[in-house]
Amino acid sequence: MSDFLKRHIGPSEEEQTQMLDDLGLSSLDELVREVVPDSILLRGDNNLPKGCSEQQALTELKKIASKNILNKNLIGQGYYGTITPPVILRNVFENPAWYTSYTPYQAEISQGRLEALFNYQTLITELTGLPVANASLLDEGTAAAEAMILAHGQSKKKSFIVDKEIFPQTLAVLKTRAEALDIDIILVDYTEAIPLEYFEKSFGVLVQLPNRHGTLRYPDAINRIADVYKCMKIAIVDPMCQVLMQPVAEWGFDIAVGSMQRFGVPMGYGGPHAAFFAISDKHKRKIPGRIVGQSKDSQGNPALRLALQTREQHIRRDKATSNICTAQALLANMAGFYAAYHGAKGLKAIARRIRLLRQTLVCLLKWNGFEVDDTEGFDTVRWKTNKLVTGYNVHYEDGYITLSLDELSDFDTLFDIVNSQKDYTAHKDTIIQAWDYIVNYKWLGIPERTKPWLQQDVFNKYQSETNMMRYINELVSKDFSLIHGMMPLGSCTMKLNAAAELIPVSWPEFANMHPFTPRDQTMGYQEIMQNLKDWLCDITGFFDVSLQPNAGSQGEYAGLLAIQDYHRTNGDKTRNVCLIPESAHGTNPASAVMAGMKIVPIKCDEDGNIDIKDLEKQAIMNTFELSCLMITYPSTHGVFETNIRDICKIIHDNGGQVYLDGANLNAQVGLAKPCDYGADVCHMNLHKTFCIPHGGGGPGVGPIGVAEHLAPFMNQRVSAATQGSASILPISWMYIRMMGGDGLRKASEVSLLSANWLAHKIDDSFKVLYKGANGRVAHECIFDVRSMPVTAEDVAKRLMDYGFHAPTLSWPVMNTMMVEPTESESLDELKRFVEAMDMIRREIFTDKDILKNAPHTARVVTQSDWVYNYTREQAAFPVNQKNKFWPAVARIDNVYGDRNLVCSCANYFDNETDGTKRLAELDQP
Numbered sequence: 001m002s003d004f005l006k007r008h009i010g011p012s013e014e015e016q017t018q019m020l021d022d023l024g025l026s027s028l029d030e031l032v033r034e035v036v037p038d039s040i041l042l043r044g045d046n047n048l049p050k051g052c053s054e055q056q057a058l059t060e061l062k063k064i065a066s067k068n069i070l071n072k073n074l075i076g077q078g079y080y081g082t083i084t085p086p087v088i089l090r091n092v093f094e095n096p097a098w099y100t101s102y103t104p105y106q107a108e109i110s111q112g113r114l115e116a117l118f119n120y121q122t123l124i125t126e127l128t129g130l131p132v133a134n135a136s137l138l139d140e141g142t143a144a145a146e147a148m149i150l151a152h153g154q155s156k157k158k159s160f161i162v163d164k165e166i167f168p169q170t171l172a173v174l175k176t177r178a179e180a181l182d183i184d185i186i187l188v189d190y191t192e193a194i195p196l197e198y199f200e201k202s203f204g205v206l207v208q209l210p211n212r213h214g215t216l217r218y219p220d221a222i223n224r225i226a227d228v229y230k231c232m233k234i235a236i237v238d239p240m241c242q243v244l245m246q247p248v249a250e251w252g253f254d255i256a257v258g259s260m261q262r263f264g265v266p267m268g269y270g271g272p273h274a275a276f277f278a279i280s281d282k283h284k285r286k287i288p289g290r291i292v293g294q295s296k297d298s299q300g301n302p303a304l305r306l307a308l309q310t311r312e313q314h315i316r317r318d319k320a321t322s323n324i325c326t327a328q329a330l331l332a333n334m335a336g337f338y339a340a341y342h343g344a345k346g347l348k349a350i351a352r353r354i355r356l357l358r359q360t361l362v363c364l365l366k367w368n369g370f371e372v373d374d375t376e377g378f379d380t381v382r383w384k385t386n387k388l389v390t391g392y393n394v395h396y397e398d399g400y401i402t403l404s405l406d407e408l409s410d411f412d413t414l415f416d417i418v419n420s421q422k423d424y425t426a427h428k429d430t431i432i433q434a435w436d437y438i439v440n441y442k443w444l445g446i447p448e449r450t451k452p453w454l455q456q457d458v459f460n461k462y463q464s465e466t467n468m469m470r471y472i473n474e475l476v477s478k479d480f481s482l483i484h485g486m487m488p489l490g491s492c493t494m495k496l497n498a499a500a501e502l503i504p505v506s507w508p509e510f511a512n513m514h515p516f517t518p519r520d521q522t523m524g525y526q527e528i529m530q531n532l533k534d535w536l537c538d539i540t541g542f543f544d545v546s547l548q549p550n551a552g553s554q555g556e557y558a559g560l561l562a563i564q565d566y567h568r569t570n571g572d573k574t575r576n577v578c579l580i581p582e583s584a585h586g587t588n589p590a591s592a593v594m595a596g597m598k599i600v601p602i603k604c605d606e607d608g609n610i611d612i613k614d615l616e617k618q619a620i621m622n623t624f625e626l627s628c629l630m631i632t633y634p635s636t637h638g639v640f641e642t643n644i645r646d647i648c649k650i651i652h653d654n655g656g657q658v659y660l661d662g663a664n665l666n667a668q669v670g671l672a673k674p675c676d677y678g679a680d681v682c683h684m685n686l687h688k689t690f691c692i693p694h695g696g697g698g699p700g701v702g703p704i705g706v707a708e709h710l711a712p713f714m715n716q717r718v719s720a721a722t723q724g725s726a727s728i729l730p731i732s733w734m735y736i737r738m739m740g741g742d743g744l745r746k747a748s749e750v751s752l753l754s755a756n757w758l759a760h761k762i763d764d765s766f767k768v769l770y771k772g773a774n775g776r777v778a779h780e781c782i783f784d785v786r787s788m789p790v791t792a793e794d795v796a797k798r799l800m801d802y803g804f805h806a807p808t809l810s811w812p813v814m815n816t817m818m819v820e821p822t823e824s825e826s827l828d829e830l831k832r833f834v835e836a837m838d839m840i841r842r843e844i845f846t847d848k849d850i851l852k853n854a855p856h857t858a859r860v861v862t863q864s865d866w867v868y869n870y871t872r873e874q875a876a877f878p879v880n881q882k883n884k885f886w887p888a889v890a891r892i893d894n895v896y897g898d899r900n901l902v903c904s905c906a907n908y909f910d911n912e913t914d915g916t917k918r919l920a921e922l923d924q925p
Contacts, residue, residue, distance in 0.1 A: 010824045041672060061737075075514050079261060080406040082264055087341070087472070091468075091472045096482065102492060106796065117135040119340060120336035134278075135329065139550065139720040141169055142554070143275035144173065152203055159184045161188055170208075206234045210380060213373060214402065233254050238378065240351050256279075257275060263338045269522065270722075270725070296892070296897075299859070325587050325590075330697075347454075351378075354409070355441070356441060360438055370384065379406065380403065380405075385401055389401060411435075485803050495822035501732075536705060537705065542681075546714045547729065549701070551700045554702055554719060561716040563627060575655065578595075579626070581603075581636075633664060633679075635664075666688060680709075681705065685700065686732045692732060752776075762837050779822075783817045785815050788844055790851050790852070792809050792816055801855050801856055804833060855891065860875070
């Protein structure tokens with residue numbers, strides 16, 4: 001056993017023996033043979049490295065990281081140098097209280113990160129002037145694509161006008177989305193007249209501000225023509241430039257998107273970074289992704305929650321507004337804190353300094369006789385030259401140099417650039433003279449921001465480090481994460497995110513790399529990515545892996561596009577039917593629709609398995625149109641279906657491909673290989689099975705593995721950066737390297753053990769809904785609440801009083817709870833959960849009101865007027881806890897929040913007094 005394996009696995013060897021004895025088993029191997037079908041169970045060795053200690057892995061990775069060459073990057077094109085304030089780096093980015101929390105579906109114990117995301121939304125609405133913003137999207141490219149899809153859904157037209165000078169990575173993502181949905185992208189030059197017929201047949205128009213050459217234009221005429229022809233107007237805007245510009249809403253835009261990377265988030269070789277998406281009030285219920293909204297709790301206090309969740313995939317499935325089921329919450333929070341730390345004045349100072357440095361460089365180059373692109377701009381300079389800029393990475397194209405200055409740039413930067421272009425050394429006084437010459441420079445044709453903004457308290461109170469540190473940790477106190485206790489979320493795999501795995505993410509060699517850095521400067525990253533590809537291929541049996549998809553939903557989409565391209569290449573252009581079991585993840589049908597496919601549902605039998613007869617019937621009925629089957633394995637119902645090989649054969653016999661949703665891969669690593677038993681493509685959630693933390697709702701990585709025949713089609717452009725969220729790949733590298741092949745198998749075995757032990761212990765209190773052929777579950781199980789006088793939600797809220805996060809609720813079966821303990825929880829923690837469930841069962845049939853009123857806050861149990869028919873001690877300390885986690889608010893009114901959508905401070909309150917007043921107003925008829 002490797003040194004790290006003992007740290008990662010929760011139950012000790014002695015405790016594992018005890019748990020096996022409770023199950024009537026003699027060994028882990030015996031359990032595995034009862035759970036995993038013999039037809040797919042691995043018996044051979046693996047080619048993975050042997051496990052090692054944390055220190056050994058860190059030493060190896062540091063040596064690899066040193067192969068990255070950190071030149072100063074001024075490439076720009078959507079990625080810029082920035083300064084992460086140390087108080088945010090230490091207290092947010094490197095803090096497990098922030099990076100190990102889950103998506104805030106359980107709002108009562110998520111008020112801290114919900115408030116941080118609410119601040120982020122407020123920042124975006126203040127920046128853009130648009131009234132509604134979501135809690136972030138995956139990157140700028142996908143945000144632009146989501147805007148295109150939203151606009152497309154509002155019209156019967158099929159064309160979309162796009163600025164030909166948008167960033168090339170954004171255009172690539174747009175083209176991928178457009179092709180699948182038969183959208184015609186019309187590239188136009190905004191410096192020339194655009195034929196009116198383009199507007200007549202288009203549903204939208206997209207403008208990049210500034211564009212890839214750094215040119216900033218005021219597109220007033222374009223927007224007015226677009227209004228005449230009812231084209232939705234979309235701006236991709238640089239948020240630091242938007243600090244100085246008049247908000248794009250005042251320019252007439254309906255949607256604004258962009259990346260918040262330069263608000264304190266490292267470039268990280270392409271990600272993860274939070275994208276923003278803001279929209280007019282008219283279209284707020286179509287906005288993709290998550291929205292944090294205001295509601296009130298059962299005590300009448302203001303409370304935050306995720307709003308309009310009926311739009312989401314797990315509810316609406318193929319009718320969802322988007323297939324994106326995650327966000328970049330951790331990075332959005334960093335950007336929000338960055339804005340709060342600097343405030344409006346600080347942000348203006350940063351933006352103004354960048355603009356003046358840019359204009360100073362333009363001035364210097366002109367003085368030295370260079371042909372400079374002297375259009376209005378913000379940070380980017382473009383000039384004609386046959387010389388290189390030594391010591392810096394810049395963009396070379398068609399005899400021009402284009403470079404973008406940033407928060408890290410200074411006079412020395414300008415001095416180096418100018419000297420690289422001359423045959424003699426400039427005097428530094430010349431730079432100061434140029435600065436003094438343009439110090440009062442303002443844009444001539446670009447309307448600037450004039451109105452006060454970011455006046456809310458949160459953007460004005462926390463600009464000392466002491467205050468910011470206290471505010472960040474005040475929010476931490478309102479949140480439940482893995483630092484507090486088990487998060488038994490089925491399908492979500494909330495396992496240990498080890499400190500040793502996270503440390504390298506902050507290393508400069510990984511954090512400060514631009515995604516367009518020349519390959520010979522990124523050999524450390526190349527080695528890590530190749531290691532991961534090789535290891536993931538060995539684990540899954542696939543021929544090759546693409547690391548590009550930066551979320552599981554993006555992996556699904558990329559995998560389906562690979563299948564569709566494969567069929568078209570073979571001349572099977574009619575194959576567009578996707579069979580999806582009724583138990584599938586909601587992202588599956590949403591992704592299939594986005595890939596332009598027709599969905600045919602497949603029934604499940606009474607044991608929760610795929611109805612093999614219905615599958616065969618639908619496959620045969622659609623044999624000439626069948627594209628693929630999307631299947632989750634082990635099943636969404638928490639069991640290994642024994643006939644998986646037969647299922648795959650039925651699909652293959654009818655000309656289709658098998659897409660395997662890798663959400664439950666944590667039950668298979670080292671035990672079975674999806675490609676070996678028939679899967680053609682599979683996405684792998686690195687933020688589940690391979691230890692990248694969930695970050696309060698993102699980041700994530702969802703690479704796809706493909707069989708050999710699909711390899712030529714796997715690199716679909718679904719993310720802005722071709723290498724996806726590269727900066728967090730070292731986390732999974734560390735996990736696999738430290739665990740080794742044998743350790744990974746052991747982790748899977750213990751995950752099966754923990755789930756089966758919990759199922760066995762809790763089954764008498766809450767019946768396990770589905771079991772496999774031998775009466776066992778896989779790595780998770782579903783507990784049934786449907787016959788009880790309470791709801792699954794009541795049980796979940798009561799678990800908060802016991803110091804637990806809720807299980808996954810009412811999915812895939814209404815009024816049930818899906819529990820996945822993972823391999824990382826200790827036996828003591830599992831016992832604590834069993835005790836809580838047993839006691840809640842008794843409470844249900846002795847005093848169910850205690851569940852109906854849960855969770856109980858500190859304010860509730862200390863108020864003088866106690867009106868409940870149970871004691872304060874029963875409410876707050878049901879097991880006499882010594883380390884009590886208090887929910888920040890009482891039960892939240894979800895319906896109220898949706899009916900009265902408020903999603904930014906600008907529309908709600910700056911302090912509690914104003915908030916109470918606003919709630920009172922909303923109560924009026």
